Amino acid sequence: MKLLRHGLAGSEKPGLQLPDGTRIDASGCGYDWNEAFFADPTNLDRVRDWAAGPGASAPVIAPGTRLGSAICRPSKIICIGLNFSDHARETGATPPAEPIVFFKATSALVGPDDDLVIPRGSEKTDWEVELGVVIGRKASYVSEADALDHVAGYVLHNDYSERAFQLERGGQWVKGKSCDTFAPVGPFLATPDEIADVNNLRMWLKVNGQTMQDGNTSNLIFNIPTLISYLSQFMTLLPGDLISTGTPAGVGLGMKPPIFLKPGDRVALGIDGLGEQRQVATACP
Ligand code: ZN
Numbered sequence: 001m002k003l004l005r006h007g008l009a010g011s012e013k014p015g016l017q018l019p020d021g022t023r024i025d026a027s028g029c030g031y032d033w034n035e036a037f038f039a040d041p042t043n044l045d046r047v048r049d050w051a052a053g054p055g056a057s058a059p060v061i062a063p064g065t066r067l068g069s070a071i072c073r074p075s076k077i078i079c080i081g082l083n084f085s086d087h088a089r090e091t092g093a094t095p096p097a098e099p100i101v102f103f104k105a106t107s108a109l110v111g112p113d114d115d116l117v118i119p120r121g122s123e124k125t126d127w128e129v130e131l132g133v134v135i136g137r138k139a140s141y142v143s144e145a146d147a148l149d150h151v152a153g154y155v156l157h158n159d160y161s162e163r164a165f166q167l168e169r170g171g172q173w174v175k176g177k178s179c180d181t182f183a184p185v186g187p188f189l190a191t192p193d194e195i196a197d198v199n200n201l202r203m204w205l206k207v208n209g210q211t212m213q214d215g216n217t218s219n220l221i222f223n224i225p226t227l228i229s230y231l232s233q234f235m236t237l238l239p240g241d242l243i244s245t246g247t248p249a250g251v252g253l254g255m256k257p258p259i260f261l262k263p264g265d266r267v268a269l270g271i272d273g274l275g276e277q278r279q280v281a282t283a284c285p
Pocket of ligand 1: 079080081128130159244246247
């Protein structure tokens with residue numbers, strides 16, 4: 001199943017993307033894609049039953065309708081740094097011995113095609129195509145063998161980053177990762193059955209039509225079961241939480257000379273089976 005959210009920012013409603021690409025309003029199923037929903041894996045079966053029954057006559061979402069983040073605001077957005085060796089190299093870092101973990105403010109969450117707002121004072125706003133993992137059942141001290149039982153699905157995420165805020169202003173990376181609009185998520189969450197092999201998905205990102213990133217999840221240093229098990233030793237992962245698993249080479253910081261986004265730039269990105277996003281960079285009002 002592919003879960004999405006549609007409508008104006010702040011008043012999104014749940015929806016589904018059907019196998020033929022049609023998007024339908026799923027308000028009638030009585031759920032939204034939030035912590036309470038993901039906590040009970042049988043809710044997905046109920047939505048499936050609804051879609052096959054009463055949902056067959058649910059309103060179709062008109063093409064061009066705004067999509068919100070595919071999931072409601074979670075308790076946490078946890079990001080993994082330098083999880084591709086080619087990306088670690090381009091930033092001059094040594095590939096890490098243990099996962100590098102940082103947070104992104106949940107207020108950064110936006111829809112997949114919403115404008116990117118370049119924050120005030122920013123000169124180094126950068127892109128990062130990433131595979132996002134959404135937690136299903138609560139995860140605390142889970143083993144790698146059991147980790148995938150705690151996954152509700154996968155999403156496309158652009159982990160926007162302000163490199164000066166992140167790296168030149170002291171303290172933690174969170175400052176360069178949390179600006180408003182820095183977390184476009186969607187267009188939809190795909191449940192695991194929709195993805196043949198999550199460890200072999202092509203991921204790409206273009207700026208103004210030029211390919212900047214062209215990677216594959218097969219090159220993750222720490223794979224998804226490892227990350228879930230690892231994180232769950234330090235914190236409880238709640239249903240609906242988002243783990244962003246890291247970006248391959250080709251970010252603006254790694255270019256020689258570096259390239260950063262300016263108002264009017266167009267960013268497009270995608271991951272096999274998880275759809276595409278398109279953002280236009282705008283100046284902060
Ligand atoms: Zn990242």
